[in-house]
Amino acid sequence: MRNPWQRGRLTVGRRPQVMFGRMYEDPAAELSVFPPAGRVLAIASAGDTAAALARAGHRVTAVDISATQLAYARTRLAGGPTVTGTAERLQAVARRAAGLVVPGWRPAAMTEFLRLADLEAQRAHWRERLDRPALRALMRLAFASAGLVRRDLWRALPPRMDRVLRRRLEQGLTGHPNATNPWAWRLLLGRECPATPPGPAAGDIEGGIEWVHADVVEHLRSVPPSWYDAATLSNVLDGRPPAFAAELAAALRHGVRPGGPVVLRTFRDTPPLPGDPLPDRSLLWGAVVRLHPLTAGA
The missing domain is CATH 3.40.50.150 (Vaccinia Virus protein VP39)
Known part of the structure; x- marks a missing residue:
């Protein structure tokens, strides 16, 4: 195959x-x-x-x-x-849509959240400002059909990927300090984390x-x-x-x-x-x- x-x-x-x-x-x-x-x-x-x-x-x-x-x-x-790949373009669309329905997902508010390093503060912020009913509805709609994503890859995702992704986001964003987590910054803001060194574009390696x-x-x-x-x-x-x-x-x-x-x-x-x-x-x-x-x- x-x-x-x-x-x-x-x-x-x-x-x-x-x-x-x-x-x-x-x-x-x-x-x-x-x-x-x-x-x-x-x-x-x-x-x-x-x-x-x-x-x-x-x-x-x-x-x-x-x-x-x-x-x-x-x-x-x-x-x-x-460069901006397909994954980054899809993420940018998702971030803009989330910001339209939940103010906490807008860039300025998300930057504030990603600067946190206290896990209890991150958990409270997630519950109170990010994991809102409007976001859950948006995610369920987004994962209701394959849309532009190729169907063979779409079928590889777990059932009810909206719930699965929310659970993974919650685990990552409440289990590790945001301020030093480059993958949280990259995914949720489309920017590199200020606390980490520049990316791998270096000819010496x-x-x-x-x-x-x-x-x-x-x-x-x-x-x-x-x-x-x-x-x-x-x-x-x-x-x-x-x-x-x-x-x-x-x-x-x-x-x-x-x-x-x-x-x-x-x-x-x-x-x-x-x-x-x-x-x-x-x-x-x-x-x-x-x-x-x-x-x-x-």
């Missing part, structure tokens, strides 16, 4: 696009379990996670099925500009990353046994049939050394492959796990 990410689009249409201008992954998950200075595999996407791993001393192979996304990430990490245009399972099958010390995979099981999980597990057993950590991110609440949850400050993922050793290559 065709990989739904191979089309290079989140929305309907034929021409491939940059889907993600930035990434919404907390690389602290990988850095907490990866062995030092290893040979690691990552999904390229917008390049942020690959950059974080390269900066930490890893030898990174960044793989992506979308040639457009791969070329963008490579150019960006070589010093090129960060691009040379530490090998770029490969391929399906990740096919790539893992093509490398020598136990080639990688660790791997991080995002969205690779989303939108794929259940049988694909077994193909991925077999490819990991071949391409990742025995016991090598594999981090999996999925929009689903329950990952298709079993694993132990990892700490995560981002707000979108249903599960961020370290796959169990028997699945990942023991």
Whole structure:
């Protein structure tokens, strides 16, 4: 079956696009379990996670099925500009709509909220000013049909995604200090967090990353046994049939050394492959796990 990410689009249409201008992954998950200075595999996407791993001393192979996304990430990490991808455009529409129905979601009020660092104050602010009935109605309407989003990717989302997303936002925005959470700023305001360093567009790290245009399972099958010390995979099981999980597990057993950590991110609440949850400050993922050793290559 065709990989739904191979089309290079989140929305309907034929021409491939940059889907993600930035990434919404907390690389602290990988850095907490990866062995030092290893040979690691990552999904390229917008390049942020690959950059974080390269900066930490890893030898990174960044793989992506979308040639457009791969070329963008490579150019960006070589010093090129960060562009607005489809995901960022959709987020901007959602933020404007939320601000129309709930004043707390307007940019000035949201900036005030994101400057908070006290979790009790954040919980109170969420309940009183953000999680309002009008927002719930808007989110339910927004997720009532696929609209412009491609149906194969839409079907990968959990049922009642409006409730699921509200729960994930609440957990992230009340469980971690906003003032130092770059993923909260990026998602809810479309701006970079003032407390974090600039993004990964720095030419000094691009040379530490090998770029490969391929399906990740096919790539893992093509490398020598136990080639990688660790791997991080995002969205690779989303939108794929259940049988694909077994193909991925077999490819990991071949391409990742025995016991090598594999981090999996999925929009689903329950990952298709079993694993132990990892700490995560981002707000979108249903599960961020370290796959169990028997699945990942023991």
